[in-house]
Amino acid sequence: MAAPALDFWFDFASTYSYLAAMRIAPLAEEASVRVRFRPFLLGAIFKAQGWTTSPFNLYPAKGRNMWRDLERSCADLRLPFRRPDHFPQNSLLAARVALVALDQAWGEEFCRTLFRAEFAHGRRIDDAAVLADVLAKLDVDSEPVLAAAQSDAIKARLRAQTEEAQRLGVFGAPSFTTADGELFWGNDRLEPALRWAAAERS
Amino acid sequence: MAAPALDFWFDFASTYSYLAAMRIAPLAEEASVRVRFRPFLLGAIFKAQGWTTSPFNLYPAKGRNMWRDLERSCADLRLPFRRPDHFPQNSLLAARVALVALDQAWGEEFCRTLFRAEFAHGRRIDDAAVLADVLAKLDVDSEPVLAAAQSDAIKARLRAQTEEAQRLGVFGAPSFTTADGELFWGNDRLEPALRWAAAERS
Numbered sequence: 001m002a003a004p005a006l007d008f009w010f011d012f013a014s015t016y017s018y019l020a021a022m023r024i025a026p027l028a029e030e031a032s033v034r035v036r037f038r039p040f041l042l043g044a045i046f047k048a049q050g051w052t053t054s055p056f057n058l059y060p061a062k063g064r065n066m067w068r069d070l071e072r073s074c075a076d077l078r079l080p081f082r083r084p085d086h087f088p089q090n091s092l093l094a095a096r097v098a099l100v101a102l103d104q105a106w107g108e109e110f111c112r113t114l115f116r117a118e119f120a121h122g123r124r125i126d127d128a129a130v131l132a133d134v135l136a137k138l139d140v141d142s143e144p145v146l147a148a149a150q151s152d153a154i155k156a157r158l159r160a161q162t163e164e165a166q167r168l169g170v171f172g173a174p175s176f177t178t179a180d181g182e183l184f185w186g187n188d189r190l191e192p193a194l195r196w197a198a199a200e201r202s
Numbered sequence: 203m204a205a206p207a208l209d210f211w212f213d214f215a216s217t218y219s220y221l222a223a224m225r226i227a228p229l230a231e232e233a234s235v236r237v238r239f240r241p242f243l244l245g246a247i248f249k250a251q252g253w254t255t256s257p258f259n260l261y262p263a264k265g266r267n268m269w270r271d272l273e274r275s276c277a278d279l280r281l282p283f284r285r286p287d288h289f290p291q292n293s294l295l296a297a298r299v300a301l302v303a304l305d306q307a308w309g310e311e312f313c314r315t316l317f318r319a320e321f322a323h324g325r326r327i328d329d330a331a332v333l334a335d336v337l338a339k340l341d342v343d344s345e346p347v348l349a350a351a352q353s354d355a356i357k358a359r360l361r362a363q364t365e366e367a368q369r370l371g372v373f374g375a376p377s378f379t380t381a382d383g384e385l386f387w388g389n390d391r392l393e394p395a396l397r398w399a400a401a402e403r404s
Contacts, residue, residue, distance in 0.1 A: 018336035049261055059251055065387050072394065171263035185267050188390040
């Protein structure tokens, strides 16, 4: 029997996706749950409900609290944190590169390294040079990866993946979905989502 | 030295305030943190940011997830749950009665019993008969309490308390604030808020 599976939906622009991406691997291993990394574009889903930017920008009190909460949470988790100058960043290129990366053994490490570049070092993720840098850190030749990321096939896959997220009811990031149709939203729901997936009998 | 203090801001209309209200007393005792129950009107704060109802109603995907998440969370916590027919309920009278109650020894028990009436039994909280019923469960003579709740003094106190919440940056319920100015939002932040309050040196 295959290990129970959990889909991990994230957007590279999302602050709490950083926390979940850094936490998920050891917790999933402990719970014997197979996790699939699924980058998508939250901005497209926000647009569909009438938002042109992050609710953290639309509602300043909520935004102030998010940054402070993130700082406190990173301190608790002993994760480095540096607030990028711009938020939310355009994550289109990052998500496309991640789709190429996740077909390879080093895909999840790429995602973590890119999240760290953004939220631990405050770097831009819409800049091909930064993405090349992250790939170089993993000893990956960046040129063919960046070229593949701009292929029609990958563009279509990212669109399809974002549409699938929306169909599953995803309205924020990170989110977690199980084979039996449960949706868990937020870094705070990572543990309950893993418990649910582990308890599934198929 | 007085025990460290934490203000617990809640609205009787708020689903996650139910969870926090049912959890806070034993956790606070364990952490040796003195908690002050502070009912306020979240609707007034929502109005100030342009919302005429709960974001759970404004954004259907978010709302669907909230009800399912609440159901799962109540099951995990072994708390009874029954979804009321109407959401959010008008919590004005309930908050006024709570202010009267919280001047008495049985105030916190009143709050828990009212939350249970609403979210475990699906009852209305804008109905004076339901409030009288809850008071009767606590062996309290309801007539003078309901009369006091409609006094100018209590009306003014609730307005002032809601304004104070807004001044402190509260934008949702439940929230927790510390003497040194930290704001924690959400039932998920109850434990970190208690840890912060316990670590405060004054």
